[in-house]
Amino acid sequence: xxxxxxxxxxxxxxxxxxxxxxxxxxxxxxxxxxxxxxxxxxxxxxxxxxxxxxxxxxxxxxxxxxxxxxxxxxxxxxxxxxxxxxxxxxxxxxxxxxxxxxxxxxxxxxxxxxxxxxxxxxxxxxxxxxxxxxxxxxxxxxxxxxxxxxxxxxxxxxxxxxxxxxxxxxxxxxxxxxxxxxxxxxxxxxxxxxxxxxxxxxxxxxxxxxxxxxxxxxxxxxxxxxxxxxxxxxxxxxxxxxxxxxxxxxxxxxxxxxxxxxxxxxxxxxxxxxxxxxxxxxxxxxxxxxxxxxxxxxxxxxxxxxxxxxxxxx
Amino acid sequence: xxxxxxxxxxxxxxxxxxxxxxxxxxxxxxxxxxxxxxxxxxxxxxxxxxxxxxxxxxxxxxxxxxxxxxxxxxxxxxxxxxxxxxxxxxxxxxxxxxxxxxxxxxxxxxxxxxxxxxxxxxxxxxxxxxxxxxxxxxxxxxxxxxxxxxxxxxxxxxxxxxxxxxxxxxxxxxxxxxxxxxxxxxxxxxxxxxxxxxxxxxxxxxxxxxxxxxxxxxxxxxxxxxxxxxxxxxxxxxxxxxxxxxxxxxxxxxxxxxxxxxxxxxxxxxxxxxxxxxxxxxxxxxxxxxxxxxxxxxxxxxxxxxxxxxxxxxxxxxxxxxxxxxxxxxxxxxxxxxxxxxxxxxxxxxxxxxxxxxxxxxxxxxxxxxxxxxxxxxxxxxxxxxxxxxxxxxxxxxxxxxxxxxxxxxxxxxxxxxxxxxxxxxxxxxxxxxxxxxxxxxxxxxxxxxxxxxxxxxxxxxxxxxxxxxxxxxxxxxxxxxxxxxxxxxxxxxxxxxxxx
Numbered sequence: 034x035x036x037x038x039x040x041x042x043x044x045x046x047x048x049x050x051x052x053x054x055x056x057x058x059x060x061x062x063x064x065x066x067x068x069x070x071x072x073x074x075x076x077x078x079x080x081x082x083x084x085x086x087x088x089x090x091x092x093x094x095x096x097x098x099x100x101x102x103x104x105x106x107x108x109x110x111x112x113x114x115x116x117x118x119x120x121x122x123x124x125x126x127x128x129x130x131x132x133x134x135x136x137x138x139x140x141x142x143x144x145x146x147x148x149x150x151x152x153x154x155x156x157x158x159x160x161x162x163x164x165x166x167x168x169x170x171x172x173x174x175x176x177x178x179x180x181x182x183x184x185x186x187x188x189x190x191x192x193x194x195x196x197x198x199x200x201x202x203x204x205x206x207x208x209x210x211x212x213x214x215x216x217x218x219x220x221x222x223x224x225x226x227x228x229x230x231x232x233x234x235x236x237x238x239x240x241x242x243x244x245x246x247x248x249x250x251x252x253x254x255x256x257x258x259x260x261x262x263x264x265x266x267x268x269x270x271x272x273x274x275x276x277x278x279x280x281x282x283x284x285x286x287x288x289x290x291x292x293x294x295x296x297x298x299x300x301x302x303x304x305x306x307x308x309x310x311x312x313x314x315x316x317x318x319x320x321x322x323x324x325x326x327x328x329x330x331x332x333x334x335x336x337x338x339x340x341x342x343x344x345x346x347x
Numbered sequence: 348x349x350x351x352x353x354x355x356x357x358x359x360x361x362x363x364x365x366x367x368x369x370x371x372x373x374x375x376x377x378x379x380x381x382x383x384x385x386x387x388x389x390x391x392x393x394x395x396x397x398x399x400x401x402x403x404x405x406x407x408x409x410x411x412x413x414x415x416x417x418x419x420x421x422x423x424x425x426x427x428x429x430x431x432x433x434x435x436x437x438x439x440x441x442x443x444x445x446x447x448x449x450x451x452x453x454x455x456x457x458x459x460x461x462x463x464x465x466x467x468x469x470x471x472x473x474x475x476x477x478x479x480x481x482x483x484x485x486x487x488x489x490x491x492x493x494x495x496x497x498x499x500x501x502x503x504x505x506x507x508x509x510x511x512x513x514x515x516x517x518x519x520x521x522x523x524x525x526x527x528x529x530x531x532x533x534x535x536x537x538x539x540x541x542x543x544x545x546x547x548x549x550x551x552x553x554x555x556x557x558x559x560x561x562x563x564x565x566x567x568x569x570x571x572x573x574x575x576x577x578x579x580x581x582x583x584x585x586x587x588x589x590x591x592x593x594x595x596x597x598x599x600x601x602x603x604x605x606x607x608x609x610x611x612x613x614x615x616x617x618x619x620x621x622x623x624x625x626x627x628x629x630x631x632x633x634x635x636x637x638x639x640x641x642x643x644x645x646x647x648x649x650x651x652x653x654x655x656x657x658x659x660x661x662x663x664x665x666x667x668x669x670x671x672x673x674x675x676x677x678x679x680x681x682x683x684x685x686x687x688x689x690x691x692x693x694x695x696x697x698x699x700x701x702x703x704x705x706x707x708x709x710x711x712x713x714x715x716x717x718x719x720x721x722x723x724x725x726x727x728x729x730x731x732x733x734x735x736x737x738x739x740x741x742x743x744x745x746x747x748x749x750x751x752x753x754x755x756x757x758x759x760x761x762x763x764x765x766x767x768x769x770x771x772x773x774x775x776x777x778x779x780x781x782x783x784x785x786x787x788x789x790x791x792x793x794x795x796x797x798x799x800x801x802x803x804x805x806x807x808x809x810x811x812x813x814x815x816x817x818x819x820x821x822x823x824x825x826x827x828x829x830x831x832x833x834x835x836x837x838x839x840x841x842x843x844x845x846x847x848x
């Protein structure tokens with residue numbers, strides 16, 4: 034389950050170096066200046082990708098069990114809208130945010146129960162949830178954008194601690210905790226075992242159903258965090274928030290070396306995968322590449338990164 | 348006589364290992380040439396070289412004294428080489444006829460449309476040649492393992508083979524099905540087909556083989572007529588040393604009752620009663636489908652029972668999952684270690700500790716020092732051949748994989764261990780080690796149930812043999828009174844005079 038992932042690190046370094054060079058102007062007062070490699074740009078880029086990265090952490094767990102969760106984008110939208118609606122109806126910031134997370138977790142729990150109790154394939158179960166959660170988000174707002182959220186709530190998405198944006202701090206803590214648990218607890222071991230061989234895990238005494246429910250719930254919880262932060266970042270509750278994000282999230286995990294057939298991958302990999310994608314997007318903007326060609330470039334990078342990773346593995 | 352096939356000084360180098368070093372092998376038309384050796388001896392590699400599935404690094408292959416060079420299995424098929432692999436290469440969702448002619452479909456004239464009537468006709472003929480009546484419209488997933496084996500052979504011979512290589516064709520077959528297979532082989536021999544036969548069951552070699560070649564560690568060891576060899580020398584060539592006896596048996600005073608099942612019923616089982624004592628090895632005999640594995644899975648709570656009770660240490664227990672059964676002290680070493688036993692992409696250490704992680708955790712987290720020492724201990728005790736405990740098990744040979752699963756169950760400290768086909772596909776040397784290990788478990792006061800389709804093995808290691816037939820327990824024989832004949836009579840629904848054991 035451990036393999037040296039040099040390829041993905043290499044890709045990230047090449048990307049950063051290349052963008053730094055392409056966006057730099059030498060001479061002048063400082064030794065060099067780059068519109069890419071400066072703290073303000075970097076912190077903005079990472080804050081922008083932190084939503085994807087947080088969800089990629091949850092998604093990684095699901096994919097390592099050989100599952101998939103297509104509903105994370107919709108859960109992001111629903112959790113954000115729930116939080117916003119509650120605040121506009123007189124709930125305080127803390128309980129609104131917590132209830133947003135609870136709704137996300139409940140969606141994940143529903144996914145887990147559908148997959149373990151009715152034996153639906155994860156693809157189908159979460160495809161259903163993708164539509165249900167998005168529909169609920171629209172129904173809850175009537176499609177209206179929810180504005181006038183309390184300032185202290187907005188700090189969660191826009192504020193900084195020691196000049197580091199709060200979403201980045203939350204992403205780092207969440208990724209570290211989940212990553213460490215995955216690596217060092219028996220539950221983490223069971224996640225890999227289930228993805229490696231579900232039957233054998235069952236016969237070895239792993240409670241497969243319980244672990245799967247836990248993993249999908251955690252994935253929903255992660256999407257909930259992303260939803261709350263996303264709403265705070267942009268200051269509005271929107272039922273279209275996170276539309277199509279599931280594909281970015283899955284792409285980030287896969288670029289990060291998480292095997293879609295299960296049993297392999299690390300949280301660190303998923304974070305690097307998210308960085309790779311987010312930084313590329315920013316770089317293309319800085320280089321004035323048109324939005325259409327950005328899509329093409331991102332597609333190519335996904336393919337390249339995965340090919341490179343396969344070649345350098347072992 | 349002109350050899351049909353000559354493989355000369357074949358060499359195959361894998362990173363770090365020389366899988367074949369200057370191996371030579373030849374085959375005449377109309378003979379069965381057995382290829383013998385332990386796991387990892389290079390038999391399958393040699394066959395893959397012959398089929399063109401892998402490239403050789405040296406040596407030459409001659410057919411009718413003309414050198415050939417295969418780049419893919421399609422090349423070797425074109426000159427009439429058929430392969431039946433250890434794992435079936437059938438598509439379960441397709442029909443028998445579609446499988447037999449996969450990649451070889453007859454079409455209507457030059458159009459791309461498949462000529463189904465013709466396809467079924469060719470398939471029927473191929474099956475008839477084997478003396479088998481399997482409906483060609485049946486979907487392969489609905490067939491029994493033995494029938495799939497027959498389809499696999501039909502697929503090979505539908506292409507007019509001159510050379511047919513069979514890698515462990517008997518692994519999943521019962522006694523009767525094996526007889527049918529041998530009839531098929533004799534028929535092919537009569538048609539001058541050269542047959543390469545690989546099997547771990549030595550008795551089969553003496554029954555069907557004409558010549559044999561022994562490989563060990565990728566090297567050619569010996570080649571002779573089967574009639575000029577005996578079991579003892581064969582084992583010596585394979586293992587490279589003398590084995591004192593094939594089935595070491597330690598006579599033990601049996602202890603108190605450890606497991607008792609009463610009136611167990613399920614879809615496949617009919618009123619099973621069985622008792623196992625401490626320090627006792629109970630063999631469970633029967634044909635495939637008799638319900639032996641089902642009984643094991645019910646005791647282990649992997650499948651639900653529809654009635655009856657289970658007592659452990661004379662106390663009734665009600666486990667609802669394998670986890671609960673393990674916690675109560677019951678372990679099941681499943682059949683088919685690759686499918687139901689191992690997590691392939693996990694390493695040796697992780698596979699060993701999987702069922703008993705609570706013994707290596709400290710608080711919430713796994714204590715790596717402790718886990719390493721557990722893995723080191725079992726790797727040494729069971730002599731698991733692996734470069735390190737961090738090696739992924741998919742890189743180990745069959746016997747070593749089985750030892751990893753064994754280690755897992757030893758580490759759970761079970762009071763009752765059930766072994767389902769523990770020695771399938773494992774070579775003689777490792778089999779011997781496994782028997783010794785089972786003896787040691789009995790000596791330590793553990794109750795052991797062994798399920799095996801290898802009758803001599805079961806007779807050799809068991810204190811008592813319980814025989815099943817169509818979901819019923821048809822008799823229990825003591826070690827003293829058990830013979831192959833009596834067990835087979837009970838296993839096919841007959842009755843035998845038995846003492847009350």
